Amino acid sequence: MPAAxxxxxxxxxxxxxxxxxxxxxxxxxxxxNVIPGVVSVYNWEGSVQVDGExxxxxxxxxxxxSELSSRVRELHSxxxxxxxxxxxxGGDPEYLKWVEDQVSGE
Numbered sequence: 001m002p003a004a005x006x007x008x009x010x011x012x013x014x015x016x017x018x019x020x021x022x023x024x025x026x027x028x029x030x031x032x033n034v035i036p037g038v039v040s041v042y043n044w045e046g047s048v049q050v051d052g053e054x055x056x057x058x059x060x061x062x063x064x065x066s067e068l069s070s071r072v073r074e075l076h077s078x079x080x081x082x083x084x085x086x087x088x089x090g091g092d093p094e095y096l097k098w099v100e101d102q103v104s105g106e
Contacts, residue, residue, distance in 0.1 A: 030102035
């Protein structure tokens, strides 16, 4: 089963940590990385915005992406959070098996 990396931007380190902890505890993600210091430039409601954000990367199985995305949306403070999943094309087989085991409950 392919693994997926889910890219999420959040408003703060606390929000990123909270979402990551829930996702791991609920078996929706094997682990998460919280990366502070992201600057995002985007168009919102007709004007260009520049905001500091925190990047959250969650590792999961491809089969859990939809459920994980829905749960993140429930927990997230934004009206329209950035939640984008990338399916792996390879990687260390032992690590990918560990990811699958974590989210499959084995």
